[in-house]
Amino acid sequence: MARKNFRSTAVAAVAATALFALGACSSGSSANTGDGAEGNGDDLITIGFAQVGAESGWRTANTKSIQDTLTTENGFDLKFSDAQQKQENQIQAIRSYIAQNVDVIAFSPVVESGWDAVLQDAKDAGIPVILTDRAVDSEDDSLYVSFIGSDFVEEGHRVGEWVSENLGTESINVVELQGTTGSAPAIDRKEGFEDAIAGNSNVTVIDSQTGNFTRAEGKTVMEGFLQAHDDIDVVFAHNDDMGLGAIEAIEAAGKKPGVDIKIVTIDGVKDGMTALADGKFNYIVECNPLLGPDLAEIAKKVVAGESVEKRIVTHDDAFDQEGAKAALPNRQY
Numbered sequence: 001m002a003r004k005n006f007r008s009t010a011v012a013a014v015a016a017t018a019l020f021a022l023g024a025c026s027s028g029s030s031a032n033t034g035d036g037a038e039g040n041g042d043d044l045i046t047i048g049f050a051q052v053g054a055e056s057g058w059r060t061a062n063t064k065s066i067q068d069t070l071t072t073e074n075g076f077d078l079k080f081s082d083a084q085q086k087q088e089n090q091i092q093a094i095r096s097y098i099a100q101n102v103d104v105i106a107f108s109p110v111v112e113s114g115w116d117a118v119l120q121d122a123k124d125a126g127i128p129v130i131l132t133d134r135a136v137d138s139e140d141d142s143l144y145v146s147f148i149g150s151d152f153v154e155e156g157h158r159v160g161e162w163v164s165e166n167l168g169t170e171s172i173n174v175v176e177l178q179g180t181t182g183s184a185p186a187i188d189r190k191e192g193f194e195d196a197i198a199g200n201s202n203v204t205v206i207d208s209q210t211g212n213f214t215r216a217e218g219k220t221v222m223e224g225f226l227q228a229h230d231d232i233d234v235v236f237a238h239n240d241d242m243g244l245g246a247i248e249a250i251e252a253a254g255k256k257p258g259v260d261i262k263i264v265t266i267d268g269v270k271d272g273m274t275a276l277a278d279g280k281f282n283y284i285v286e287c288n289p290l291l292g293p294d295l296a297e298i299a300k301k302v303v304a305g306e307s308v309e310k311r312i313v314t315h316d317d318a319f320d321q322e323g324a325k326a327a328l329p330n331r332q333y
Contacts, residue, residue, distance in 0.1 A: 044077040045303050048097030050107035052134075053085040055180075055213045056241040057269035061333035062108070062133065062289035069292030076296065085180065085212070087111055091118050098125050104299045108133040111182035119143035128302045132291050134184040141310065145302055148294045148312045150287045152188030155266050158285045158318055159189075160196025163234060163264055166283075168203040172233040175225045176208035177218050177246060179238040185287075186210070189238050189266060206232070211242040218245025226253050237265040240272030240284065247280050258282055268319065270331050276324035284324070286316040289333055 047070060051063055063080075070076040079097060083089035087110045097105050098121055105127055109115060115136045122129050123143055131147040138144075163174070176193070179186030190208075197203040207225055211218040218241060225232060226249060235250075237243035243265035250257040257263055258280040265272055268286035275281040294312060301308050319327060 043075070044072060045075055045104065045299055046077040046079065046100075046102045047104045047106060047299055048079040048081075048093070048100065048102040050081050050083055050090045050093040050097075050105075052090075052108050052110050053083055055085055056215075056239055056267070057271055057333075058239060058241070058267045058287065058289050059213075061269060062291060064333075065290040065292035066132075066295060067292075069296050070299075074296060075300070083110060085110055087114060091115075094118050094122065098122055098127060101125075102127060103303050104128055104130060106130040106132055106295055106299070109136050109184070110134075110180070112137040112184050112187065113182065116140065116143065130295060130298055130302070132295055133289075136184075146298050146308045146310055146312060148291055148298060149314060150316050151313050152185045152287075153192040153195075155185075155285045155287060155316065156189035156192025156194075157196045158192075159236060159264050159266060159283065160193040162283050162285075162318075163193075163236070164197050164200040164203055167234060167262060168197065168200045171202045171204075173204055173206045173229070173231050174234040174236055175222075175229065175232050176205055177211040177221055177235065177237040177242040178208055179210065179213045179242075181210050183213075185266075186238055193236060205236075211237070211245065213239050213241060215241040215245040215248075218242030219248045220245070222246040222249035223252075226250070226255075232261055234262045234264065237263065239287075240265045240267040240269050240275075240281075243281060244271055244275060247275060268317070269333055270328070273319065273324045273328050273331060276319060276321055277328055279321060281324075283318070283320055285318045288314045288316055 049066060054060055070078040081093040090107055090110055094105055105122055116138050119129055129144040131144050133149040135147050209221045211221045235246045237246060243263050247257045250261050255261055262282045264283045265281060266285045266287055268284050272284055276284050298308050
Protein backbone atom coordinates (compact mmCIF):
# COMPACT_ATOMS: atom_id res chain seq x y z
CA MET A 1 0.00 0.00 0.00
CA ALA A 2 1.44 3.40 -0.97
CA ARG A 3 1.37 5.57 2.13
CA LYS A 4 3.48 7.99 4.12
CA ASN A 5 5.21 6.34 7.04
CA PHE A 6 6.84 9.32 8.73
CA ARG A 7 5.71 9.74 12.33
CA SER A 8 7.18 12.47 14.57
CA THR A 9 7.87 11.41 18.13
CA ALA A 10 6.31 14.58 19.49
CA VAL A 11 3.06 14.09 17.60
CA ALA A 12 2.85 10.45 18.61
CA ALA A 13 3.29 11.34 22.25
CA VAL A 14 0.50 13.93 22.12
CA ALA A 15 -1.79 11.72 20.08
CA ALA A 16 -1.38 8.70 22.29
CA THR A 17 -3.10 10.49 25.13
CA ALA A 18 -6.20 10.81 22.98
CA LEU A 19 -6.81 7.08 22.74
CA PHE A 20 -8.55 7.00 26.09
CA ALA A 21 -10.37 10.28 25.38
CA LEU A 22 -12.06 8.87 22.28
CA GLY A 23 -14.64 7.18 24.45
CA ALA A 24 -16.03 10.59 25.34
CA CYS A 25 -16.84 11.46 21.73
CA SER A 26 -17.51 8.15 20.04
CA SER A 27 -20.95 6.76 19.53
CA GLY A 28 -19.41 3.41 20.40
CA SER A 29 -20.09 2.09 16.92
CA SER A 30 -17.65 1.17 14.22
CA ALA A 31 -18.60 -0.09 10.80
CA ASN A 32 -15.72 -2.54 11.00
CA THR A 33 -13.57 -3.87 13.83
CA GLY A 34 -10.35 -4.71 12.02
CA ASP A 35 -6.92 -4.39 13.58
CA GLY A 36 -6.06 -1.15 11.79
CA ALA A 37 -3.51 -0.37 9.09
CA GLU A 38 -0.70 -2.41 10.55
CA GLY A 39 -2.87 -5.45 11.34
CA ASN A 40 -4.55 -5.59 7.96
CA GLY A 41 -1.45 -5.59 5.81
CA ASP A 42 -2.03 -4.17 2.36
CA ASP A 43 -5.60 -5.40 1.95
CA LEU A 44 -7.56 -2.64 3.65
CA ILE A 45 -7.36 1.14 3.84
CA THR A 46 -7.88 2.21 7.44
CA ILE A 47 -9.87 5.44 7.57
CA GLY A 48 -10.88 7.35 10.67
CA PHE A 49 -14.09 9.34 10.22
CA ALA A 50 -15.23 11.93 12.78
CA GLN A 51 -18.89 12.75 12.18
CA VAL A 52 -20.59 15.94 13.39
CA GLY A 53 -23.39 14.07 15.15
CA ALA A 54 -26.92 12.89 14.41
CA GLU A 55 -28.73 16.22 14.50
CA SER A 56 -30.89 15.77 11.41
CA GLY A 57 -32.31 13.41 8.83
CA TRP A 58 -29.64 14.67 6.44
CA ARG A 59 -26.85 13.72 8.82
CA THR A 60 -28.35 10.27 9.38
CA ALA A 61 -28.39 9.68 5.61
CA ASN A 62 -24.83 10.99 5.34
CA THR A 63 -23.60 8.61 8.05
CA LYS A 64 -25.39 5.66 6.46
CA SER A 65 -23.82 6.40 3.08
CA ILE A 66 -20.34 6.48 4.62
CA GLN A 67 -20.80 3.34 6.72
CA ASP A 68 -22.45 1.42 3.87
CA THR A 69 -19.64 2.33 1.45
CA LEU A 70 -16.48 2.13 3.56
CA THR A 71 -16.76 -1.59 4.27
CA THR A 72 -14.23 -4.41 4.28
CA GLU A 73 -15.85 -5.70 1.10
CA ASN A 74 -14.94 -2.40 -0.56
CA GLY A 75 -11.41 -2.40 0.81
CA PHE A 76 -11.77 -0.29 3.97
CA ASP A 77 -11.46 -0.60 7.72
CA LEU A 78 -13.65 2.23 9.03
CA LYS A 79 -13.12 3.77 12.46
CA PHE A 80 -16.21 5.91 13.11
CA SER A 81 -16.93 8.42 15.88
CA ASP A 82 -19.90 10.69 16.63
CA ALA A 83 -18.87 14.12 17.98
CA GLN A 84 -22.37 14.96 19.24
CA GLN A 85 -22.00 18.43 17.66
CA LYS A 86 -19.00 19.34 19.85
CA GLN A 87 -15.74 20.48 18.28
CA GLU A 88 -13.65 19.26 21.21
CA ASN A 89 -14.99 15.73 20.64
CA GLN A 90 -13.97 15.83 16.98
CA ILE A 91 -10.49 17.03 17.87
CA GLN A 92 -10.13 14.20 20.39
CA ALA A 93 -11.26 11.71 17.76
CA ILE A 94 -8.80 13.03 15.17
CA ARG A 95 -5.94 12.84 17.67
CA SER A 96 -6.89 9.26 18.46
CA TYR A 97 -6.82 8.41 14.73
CA ILE A 98 -3.32 9.90 14.54
CA ALA A 99 -2.28 7.70 17.47
CA GLN A 100 -3.81 4.66 15.73
CA ASN A 101 -1.70 5.38 12.65
CA VAL A 102 -4.65 5.27 10.24
CA ASP A 103 -4.12 5.69 6.50
CA VAL A 104 -6.62 8.53 6.04
CA ILE A 105 -8.58 10.87 8.31
CA ALA A 106 -11.91 12.31 7.14
CA PHE A 107 -14.37 14.51 8.98
CA SER A 108 -17.19 17.00 8.62
CA PRO A 109 -16.19 19.99 10.79
CA VAL A 110 -18.68 21.11 13.43
CA VAL A 111 -17.56 24.71 12.91
CA GLU A 112 -15.20 26.39 10.44
CA SER A 113 -12.49 27.67 12.80
CA GLY A 114 -10.03 26.16 15.25
CA TRP A 115 -8.61 23.22 13.30
CA ASP A 116 -5.08 24.30 12.39
CA ALA A 117 -3.27 22.67 15.33
CA VAL A 118 -4.79 19.20 15.03
CA LEU A 119 -4.60 19.23 11.24
CA GLN A 120 -0.94 20.21 11.47
CA ASP A 121 -0.41 17.21 13.76
CA ALA A 122 -2.00 14.95 11.13
CA LYS A 123 0.15 16.50 8.40
CA ASP A 124 3.31 16.07 10.51
CA ALA A 125 2.34 12.43 11.02
CA GLY A 126 2.01 11.95 7.27
CA ILE A 127 -1.74 11.23 7.40
CA PRO A 128 -3.82 12.86 4.65
CA VAL A 129 -7.06 14.56 5.70
CA ILE A 130 -10.23 14.76 3.59
CA LEU A 131 -12.99 17.22 4.48
CA THR A 132 -16.54 16.11 3.78
CA ASP A 133 -19.69 18.25 3.62
CA ARG A 134 -18.23 21.22 5.53
CA ALA A 135 -15.07 23.25 4.98
CA VAL A 136 -12.58 24.89 7.37
CA ASP A 137 -11.39 28.49 7.21
CA SER A 138 -7.67 27.74 7.57
CA GLU A 139 -5.38 29.92 5.46
CA ASP A 140 -3.10 26.90 4.97
CA ASP A 141 -4.93 24.61 2.56
CA SER A 142 -2.04 22.14 2.63
CA LEU A 143 -3.50 20.87 5.94
CA TYR A 144 -6.05 18.84 3.96
CA VAL A 145 -5.87 17.12 0.59
CA SER A 146 -9.44 17.58 -0.63
CA PHE A 147 -12.94 18.81 0.18
CA ILE A 148 -16.04 16.92 -0.97
CA GLY A 149 -19.47 18.50 -0.64
CA SER A 150 -22.02 21.04 -1.78
CA ASP A 151 -21.64 24.75 -2.52
CA PHE A 152 -23.50 26.21 0.47
CA VAL A 153 -23.39 29.78 -0.80
CA GLU A 154 -24.99 28.66 -4.05
CA GLU A 155 -27.67 26.76 -2.12
CA GLY A 156 -28.64 29.88 -0.19
CA HIS A 157 -28.51 31.94 -3.36
CA ARG A 158 -30.86 29.58 -5.19
CA VAL A 159 -33.38 29.76 -2.35
CA GLY A 160 -33.11 33.55 -2.28
CA GLU A 161 -33.60 33.79 -6.03
CA TRP A 162 -36.74 31.66 -5.85
CA VAL A 163 -38.17 33.73 -3.01
CA SER A 164 -37.36 36.98 -4.79
CA GLU A 165 -38.80 35.88 -8.13
CA ASN A 166 -41.85 33.95 -6.91
CA LEU A 167 -42.85 35.60 -3.64
CA GLY A 168 -41.12 38.96 -3.75
CA THR A 169 -43.39 40.50 -6.35
CA GLU A 170 -45.03 42.23 -3.38
CA SER A 171 -43.75 43.26 0.04
CA ILE A 172 -42.94 40.21 2.21
CA ASN A 173 -41.38 39.65 5.65
CA VAL A 174 -38.98 36.73 6.07
CA VAL A 175 -37.75 35.04 9.25
CA GLU A 176 -34.61 32.92 9.09
CA LEU A 177 -33.87 29.71 10.98
CA GLN A 178 -30.09 29.54 10.89
CA GLY A 179 -27.93 26.46 11.26
CA THR A 180 -25.34 25.96 13.97
CA THR A 181 -23.54 29.24 14.71
CA GLY A 182 -20.06 29.27 13.18
CA SER A 183 -20.67 26.28 10.90
CA ALA A 184 -19.88 26.56 7.19
CA PRO A 185 -23.44 25.85 5.97
CA ALA A 186 -24.96 28.41 8.35
CA ILE A 187 -22.50 31.11 7.33
CA ASP A 188 -22.61 30.39 3.61
CA ARG A 189 -26.35 29.78 3.20
CA LYS A 190 -27.09 33.05 4.96
CA GLU A 191 -24.60 34.87 2.73
CA GLY A 192 -26.03 33.36 -0.46
CA PHE A 193 -29.62 34.15 0.49
CA GLU A 194 -28.85 37.74 1.44
CA ASP A 195 -26.96 38.28 -1.79
CA ALA A 196 -29.87 36.94 -3.87
CA ILE A 197 -32.51 39.18 -2.27
CA ALA A 198 -30.32 42.27 -2.02
CA GLY A 199 -31.74 43.83 -5.18
CA ASN A 200 -35.40 43.29 -4.25
CA SER A 201 -36.73 45.92 -1.83
CA ASN A 202 -39.93 43.87 -1.40
CA VAL A 203 -38.08 41.17 0.56
CA THR A 204 -37.17 42.00 4.17
CA VAL A 205 -35.59 39.64 6.73
CA ILE A 206 -37.19 40.75 10.01
CA ASP A 207 -35.64 38.17 12.35
CA SER A 208 -32.89 35.56 12.26
CA GLN A 209 -31.85 33.06 14.95
CA THR A 210 -30.08 29.73 15.12
CA GLY A 211 -32.05 26.52 15.45
CA ASN A 212 -28.88 24.35 15.41
CA PHE A 213 -30.14 22.32 12.45
CA THR A 214 -32.54 20.37 14.71
CA ARG A 215 -36.30 19.94 14.45
CA ALA A 216 -36.87 20.60 18.15
CA GLU A 217 -34.94 23.88 18.18
CA GLY A 218 -36.50 24.91 14.87
CA LYS A 219 -39.90 24.56 16.50
CA THR A 220 -38.85 26.50 19.60
CA VAL A 221 -37.32 29.37 17.65
CA MET A 222 -40.33 29.53 15.32
CA GLU A 223 -42.63 29.75 18.34
CA GLY A 224 -40.62 32.77 19.45
CA PHE A 225 -40.85 34.34 16.00
CA LEU A 226 -44.64 33.93 15.99
CA GLN A 227 -44.93 35.54 19.41
CA ALA A 228 -42.71 38.46 18.41
CA HIS A 229 -44.12 39.10 14.94
CA ASP A 230 -47.67 39.00 13.60
CA ASP A 231 -46.63 39.76 10.02
CA ILE A 232 -44.47 36.77 8.97
CA ASP A 233 -44.91 35.79 5.34
CA VAL A 234 -41.99 33.42 4.72
CA VAL A 235 -39.69 31.12 6.72
CA PHE A 236 -36.24 30.46 5.32
CA ALA A 237 -34.86 27.41 7.14
CA HIS A 238 -31.23 26.41 6.60
CA ASN A 239 -32.29 22.76 6.60
CA ASP A 240 -35.41 20.60 6.32
CA ASP A 241 -35.46 19.56 9.98
CA MET A 242 -35.74 23.12 11.25
CA GLY A 243 -38.40 23.74 8.62
CA LEU A 244 -40.32 20.71 9.87
CA GLY A 245 -40.12 22.10 13.39
CA ALA A 246 -41.47 25.39 12.03
CA ILE A 247 -44.46 23.52 10.57
CA GLU A 248 -45.35 22.25 14.06
CA ALA A 249 -45.15 25.74 15.54
CA ILE A 250 -47.16 27.31 12.72
CA GLU A 251 -49.91 24.70 12.97
CA ALA A 252 -50.04 25.06 16.77
CA ALA A 253 -50.58 28.79 16.24
CA GLY A 254 -53.62 28.07 14.09
CA LYS A 255 -51.99 28.96 10.79
CA LYS A 256 -51.52 26.89 7.66
CA PRO A 257 -47.88 26.21 6.68
CA GLY A 258 -47.20 26.61 2.99
CA VAL A 259 -50.25 28.87 2.62
CA ASP A 260 -50.50 31.43 5.43
CA ILE A 261 -46.74 31.28 5.93
CA LYS A 262 -44.57 29.99 3.11
CA ILE A 263 -41.57 27.78 3.98
CA VAL A 264 -38.40 27.37 1.91
CA THR A 265 -35.60 25.03 3.00
CA ILE A 266 -32.39 23.27 2.02
CA ASP A 267 -31.58 19.52 2.10
CA GLY A 268 -34.23 17.40 0.38
CA VAL A 269 -34.53 14.51 2.85
CA LYS A 270 -37.65 12.34 2.63
CA ASP A 271 -39.54 14.07 5.43
CA GLY A 272 -38.87 17.43 3.85
CA MET A 273 -39.80 16.24 0.38
CA THR A 274 -43.02 14.77 1.79
CA ALA A 275 -43.86 18.13 3.38
CA LEU A 276 -43.21 19.78 0.02
CA ALA A 277 -45.39 17.27 -1.83
CA ASP A 278 -48.14 17.90 0.75
CA GLY A 279 -47.92 21.66 0.22
CA LYS A 280 -46.54 22.46 3.69
CA PHE A 281 -43.16 23.44 2.24
CA ASN A 282 -42.99 25.58 -0.90
CA TYR A 283 -39.47 25.05 -2.25
CA ILE A 284 -36.39 22.95 -1.43
CA VAL A 285 -32.84 23.21 -2.72
CA GLU A 286 -31.15 19.85 -2.42
CA CYS A 287 -27.95 19.14 -0.49
CA ASN A 288 -26.90 15.61 -1.40
CA PRO A 289 -25.78 13.64 1.70
CA LEU A 290 -24.67 10.50 -0.17
CA LEU A 291 -20.95 11.28 -0.02
CA GLY A 292 -19.72 7.77 0.80
CA PRO A 293 -18.82 6.74 -2.79
CA ASP A 294 -16.98 10.03 -3.43
CA LEU A 295 -15.05 9.69 -0.17
CA ALA A 296 -14.10 6.09 -0.98
CA GLU A 297 -12.83 7.06 -4.44
CA ILE A 298 -10.76 9.98 -3.17
CA ALA A 299 -9.33 7.97 -0.25
CA LYS A 300 -8.16 5.21 -2.59
CA LYS A 301 -6.49 7.73 -4.90
CA VAL A 302 -4.77 9.52 -2.02
CA VAL A 303 -3.40 6.30 -0.52
CA ALA A 304 -2.21 5.22 -3.97
CA GLY A 305 -0.28 8.47 -4.30
CA GLU A 306 -2.48 9.85 -7.06
CA SER A 307 -3.37 13.53 -7.34
CA VAL A 308 -6.91 14.60 -6.47
CA GLU A 309 -8.94 17.75 -6.94
CA LYS A 310 -8.73 20.18 -4.05
CA ARG A 311 -12.47 20.95 -4.12
CA ILE A 312 -15.08 18.51 -5.40
CA VAL A 313 -18.58 20.02 -5.53
CA THR A 314 -21.49 17.59 -5.70
CA HIS A 315 -24.53 18.05 -7.94
CA ASP A 316 -27.68 19.30 -6.21
CA ASP A 317 -31.20 19.66 -7.61
CA ALA A 318 -34.08 21.92 -6.57
CA PHE A 319 -37.74 21.00 -6.15
CA ASP A 320 -41.18 22.57 -6.17
CA GLN A 321 -44.31 20.64 -5.18
CA GLU A 322 -44.69 18.73 -8.44
CA GLY A 323 -40.98 17.95 -8.54
CA ALA A 324 -41.16 16.52 -5.03
CA LYS A 325 -44.11 14.31 -5.92
CA ALA A 326 -42.21 12.94 -8.91
CA ALA A 327 -38.98 12.34 -6.97
CA LEU A 328 -40.35 10.81 -3.77
CA PRO A 329 -41.07 7.24 -4.99
CA ASN A 330 -37.37 6.70 -5.79
CA ARG A 331 -35.85 8.89 -3.10
CA GLN A 332 -32.86 7.22 -1.41
CA TYR A 333 -32.77 9.44 1.67
